[in-house]
Amino acid sequence: MKPYVILNAAMTLDGKIATHTGSSEISGKEDLKRVHRLRRECDAIMVGINTVLIDNPRLTIHKIKADKSENPTRIVVDSKARTPLNSRILNKEAPTIIATSKSAPKERIRKLSQKAKIITTGNKKVNLKKLMAELKKMGIKKLMLEGGSTLNFSMLKEGLVDEVRVAIAPMIVGGVKAKTLVGGQGIPYMKDAIKLQLKKYHTLGKDLILEYKVLKSQK
Numbered sequence: 204m205k206p207y208v209i210l211n212a213a214m215t216l217d218g219k220i221a222t223h224t225g226s227s228e229i230s231g232k233e234d235l236k237r238v239h240r241l242r243r244e245c246d247a248i249m250v251g252i253n254t255v256l257i258d259n260p261r262l263t264i265h266k267i268k269a270d271k272s273e274n275p276t277r278i279v280v281d282s283k284a285r286t287p288l289n290s291r292i293l294n295k296e297a298p299t300i301i302a303t304s305k306s307a308p309k310e311r312i313r314k315l316s317q318k319a320k321i322i323t324t325g326n327k328k329v330n331l332k333k334l335m336a337e338l339k340k341m342g343i344k345k346l347m348l349e350g351g352s353t354l355n356f357s358m359l360k361e362g363l364v365d366e367v368r369v370a371i372a373p374m375i376v377g378g379v380k381a382k383t384l385v386g387g388q389g390i391p392y393m394k395d396a397i398k399l400q401l402k403k404y405h406t407l408g409k410d411l412i413l414e415y416k417v418l419k420s421q422k
């Protein structure tokens with residue numbers, strides 16, 4: 204049992220979700236409104252700790268009209284409890300969950316638990332399958348995965364993503380160190396690639412929106 208998971212991201216034509224310096228303002232204002240409508244439809248938004256450290260995101264609904272009560276729960280996948288205590292994700296705009304592992308220092312957990320709910324799964328890294336099961340038990344039915352590259356890979360590899368939605372901006376930035384939509388260890392052989400089915404596509408402002416269903420592995 205797990206929430207329905209939609210991976211959503213903006214990328215350049217060359218598949219980058221940020222430049223090598225970490226700059227990530229990619230899609231246009233029309234797309235950002237679509238993203239915030241999607242945030243409003245979801246019970247939770249989840250990101251990896253590097254996204255918090257690099258972008259310091261709010262992860263609230265702030266590009267369209269919405270009441271504070273409509274903000275989804277924010278989740279950070281952070282095995283060592285490194286989320287800074289002054290990060291925007293810990294503000295009072297919405298509830299926050301920090302998903303940690305047993306490797307997190309106890310003192311960090313104590314401090315973070317004053318500002319967020321803590322869920323501990325896994326020894327060194329967060330056990331994403333167990334985390335998803337726990338979130339479902341808490342009543343989270345629909346979850347938006349907002350990156351970054353490393354967490355996207357783990358979630359896809361573990362078969363936890365149901366849909367992928369991307370906004371492709373008409374830009375190219377290059378850079379071997381610039382993060383792509385999906386990073387992590389990668390899959391060695393094309394025959395083992397995660398297979399998708401294109402369900403919808405349309406332009407939005409200058410961007411191209413693609414929506415895919417993730418096909419379940421035959422293994």
Ligand SMILES: NC(=O)C1=CN([C@@H]2O[C@H](COP(=O)(O)OP(=O)(O)OC[C@H]3O[C@@H](n4cnc5c(N)ncnc54)[C@H](OP(=O)(O)O)[C@@H]3O)[C@@H](O)[C@H]2O)C=CC1
Pocket residue numbers: 211212213214219220221225226227229250251252253254255257258280281282283285328329330331349350351352353354355357358382386
């Ligand atoms: N354009 C867009 O739409 C978006 C762009 N971005 C960009 O993505 C970049 C960050 O991506 P990236 O550096 O890949 O980092 P992520 O945000 O994906 O965070 C990855 C970290 O999450 C932690 N983690 C814990 N458990 C797991 C697990 N089981 N699987 C995977 N990760 C786990 C690890 O750190 P630890 O071991 O310490 O816990 C890991 O290094 C930023 O530059 C940001 O701007 C991000 C979101 C959207």
Ligand SMILES: Nc1nc(O)c(N)c(N[C@@H]2O[C@H](COP(=O)(O)O)[C@@H](O)[C@H]2O)n1
Pocket residue numbers: 211212213227228229230231235238250254258259260261262263349350
């Ligand atoms: N989908 C999407 N399109 C873009 O153009 C983006 N720049 C991003 N960035 C993501 O949104 C986070 C910022 O959220 P807040 O505005 O602070 O709520 C950022 O961390 C990226 O995850 N996404």
